[in-house]
Structure formats: structure tokens, C-alpha cells
Amino acid sequence: MPLDGKVAIVTGAGQGLGLAYARQLARQGACVVVNDVDGQAADDAVAAIEAAGGRAVAVVAPVGPTATAQALVTEAVSRFGRLDILVTNAGILRDAVLWKMSDDEFDAVIDVHLRGTFTTVRAAVRHMRQAGEGGRVICVGSPTGQRGNFGQTNYAAAKAGIVGMVRTWALELERAGITVNAVVPVAATAMTSTIPYFAAAVRADSRGEPVPAFFRHDLGFGTADDVTGLVAFLASDAAAAVTGQVVGVGGDRIQIWTHPEAALTAHHEGGWSYDTLAAAWPTTFAGALQQVGERFPDLPEAFRPAS
Template structure:
């Protein structure tokens, strides 16, 4: 079986996708968006009941989906997900590496287990799932799409998230590396950087009241949807079927942000200032020249705090 080609480049009929962590939140939104555009989807979640319910919801809406429970991180789990896609639907065209957990603590309180658990799920899980998917896609010889899930924390750092920020920064680096390695095979590799109302973000005080109102059926205001690029999981999901489609065949190696009403392209790290010293630098010459040369405009760190009205913040 080969992927069907439609006059509409956004039609994913005939394509098969795996979405890790697809049972809830953003992952579920990605899975349903892919299915709505015609893809057959393997919905992965650590919780088998959650995965089954998510797949059932997709099928009940007229899509094609199956569930596969697995704890993402190991090579065995990744191989199981790819094998399930091939067994059920005959091929694999799209791998969305969304599965993740949080173990937030400041550096001096973070344990080895806190660090390892997050890095295993996010970074190693992305690596093992992408590797397994790539092997299958190269065997098929028809290209494919890796959609890796990043975070603003991986682009700028975030207080209390040593493990999470490091893993997400690694995913951005793998995106760039794999885009080069897989170009000849026709496999595109992009990272999405979503910002949405989820169980993770509702713990942020500046967002909490707005998310509660949204849960009661209200609308997130423009100061979030436009000002912060912060919206619903469904807002972020639009990017996934696009990157999985033929309309995005020339897009690879990019970190693309989405949330609310905003779509962005993140820059790759690059030198922003340069200075030279004949014969090379010494500690003294660096100290004497730092603030007047390359250190004149130091780079900022962290995710900017939401700009909410003063009366709301009180």
C-alpha cells in the first residue's frame, strides 16, 4: 500500500501517523486534527484506557484510529508503535513526538530521578521514536514527516525547569541535525513550539483565571490569543496536519511556534556580536573590552511574563 495523492495537498488520506502522548490535551488535539484531514492514526498514551477512549472518539467522528499503550522512552516502545501502525494500516508516514512529563524543581532541589525521568520521556523518547520511524520511512522510500514537539522553555530556558528546558533544547538541536541527515530520503523534520491552555499551563497564576473562564465556556481574550500567542489545544493542532502534508514538503529544519491567533518562526542560535584581538585574547583583554564590544547588549533569558492588565493581576 502506498500513500494516495490528492489534488488537495492538505488531504492526508492514505497517510498513517503515530502521535505519542495522544490521549489528552495537545496530543489528543494533534491526533484528531490529523484524522480530520484523512490520516489514519495510532494514538499512544501511557494509560491504556485513555488511549482507547481517544481512539474511539476519533472513530466515532468518522476517522480511522487505534490505540497503543506504551511508556515512551525505550527503543522497545518506539518499535511497538511503528509496528502497530504497519500492522493496522500498512505503512507509516508521520511521527509526532508529543509525549512528556514534568518534574519541576530548582537546580539544588532536583534529584537524579527528577532529571532522568523528564529527559528519558522527552529527549530519549523523541530520539527512539524518530529513529524507529525513520528506519521504516527509508524502507518505504516515499519520504515522510517527523513533527517533534518543543517548548518556549527549550528556546529560552525557564525557572525551575532544568530537565524540561534541557530536553526541549535538545529536541530543537535534533530537529536541525535530522533535517540534514534525512533530506535525501525526503523526510522533513520540524519542531513545533505550542502554547496553549493545558493542565501544565493552568498552574501559572497569570493564566489561571482565564483558563477557568474558558473551561466554563468563555473565550480567551485577545490579550492572550494575540498578545501572548496563547489559546486552546485545537489552535495549536492546526500546524501538525500542515507539516504532515504535501503542502509542507519544502519545509524542514524549522522551529515553528503556534498558539492562539499567532504563528511564529523561531530563529536558530547565531552569533549576535563579534570582536577581534590581534594575536588572540587574554583574560585581561576580554575584561577590558567586554562591556564595550560583544557584551554591550547581553541576551535575555527566560519566558517573558504575560502582560495582563493591572486590575487582573491583583
């Protein structure tokens, strides 16, 4: 198995995508530290991994605080002797439009997603660098962080920030042989179950039925297990040359997201005044303006929610 002898930490691994990542890493041979704030969910995840022949241990604590990050690393090393892989998956939602979002709603999401990713990665790479054997860091992003989404100021900021940190860390950790990548998953989870557009796919998954091809192929939307192959690959030696990348995954689809690049470059001798911009904008710049938010094709009639 490609991850034999490796040790992984997965945050937010008590359910959903995090649980799917932890079980896949264990199936590929890794010992797994399962982190979650829900003690019962964490214990159940460990039991499921062990029942399938894997090795796992639970650490029940919220991500964000430095103490939690250090506790995760300490548990991995004390129980399994090393640390090779970190998957930062833990997250929460506190959705509200900008003018209704409270300080607490903003801070809670930033603390778990952004600060939690920072503190956990920092603790992990301190150990990995000292051990001198390289490592794999996989941070979980979102389409919202790439394009924005109505009512998710806090979540969009956190997920965009994670991608910015991933690109920076890839540069800083290259000499240590530690790769850092972001995964952008799209799957039937608790977070997507309330979106009417995906209702037919989520319903099929909950019933144990195949997700319809329209969702799997056209939208790249499938099950949590569809995402786990990419995580296992990025955690393996086969991905030693892959770093600083943002990879979308869901259903039957894989996407490499581009790093931000200028969509258009234009020069005007002496600089751009208001008058020159106003004159040139409609013909020179307007055609290069970028899309915001996700735009989905019309649902086939068979999958439309009842009105």
C-alpha cells in the same frame, strides 16, 4: 482532505495537546495510532476519533524504550499498511530547582522527552526510508527549551536537545524526502493550568468561553485546537519544502524561531587576554548579551489573579 491515505503515530495522545493533534490529523484524513500510558485515555481518544468518522487504534505503553518505539511502528503498518507521519508529543514534568532536583527527577524527564523522541523517530524513519516514500516527523519543543525556565533544568535540557536533534535529522533525512520540524506550542493545558499569569485564559477555555484577545494576540496563548492547524500543515504534502525549522504557535500567533547565530563578533589581534576583555566588555560586548527566561508584559488589571 490533505491527509487522505496517510497513517500517523501520535505519542502522548490520550489528552491535552496530543489528543488535539490526533483528532486534527484524523479530521484531515489520516489513520492514527494513538499512544499513551493511560489505557482508558487512549481508548477514549480512539473512540472520539471513530465517533467523528476517523480511523484509529491505541497502543498503551510508555515512550522511551526501544521496544515501545518498534511496537508503534509495527502497529501502524500491520493495522493500516504504512507509516507517513510521526508526532512525538509525550512528556512529563518533574520540576525542582537545581540544588533540590534528584537524579530520578532528572532521569525521568530526559527519558520520556529526549530518549523517547530519539527512539521513536529512529524506529519511524527506519521504516520510512525503507518504504522509500518520504515522510513527516514533527517533534514537540517548548519555550523553555528555547529560553530556559526557573525550576526546569530537566525539561529545558530535554526540549533544547530535541531541537538540536531536529536540525541534525533534517540534514540526514533530506535525501530520503523525510522532513523533520519542531513545533513550540503555547496553549491552555494541564501543564499551564498552574501558572497564575495564564489563569484567566485557562479559566475561560475550561468554561468553553473565548480566550481573551490579550492572551491570544499579545501572548500567542490560546486553546489546544489553535496549535493543531500547524501540525496538520507540517504533516501534509504542502509542507514538503519545510524542514529543520522550529515554529512557535499559539492563539492567533505563529513564530519562526531563529537558529542560534552569533549576536556579535569582535576581533583583537593576538587574541583576547583577560586585560583586553575586561577593558572592552562594557563598551563592546555588554550590549549584545542575550535574554534568558520568558518576559511577559504586565497583565491588564482585569486578568490579574486575586491577591
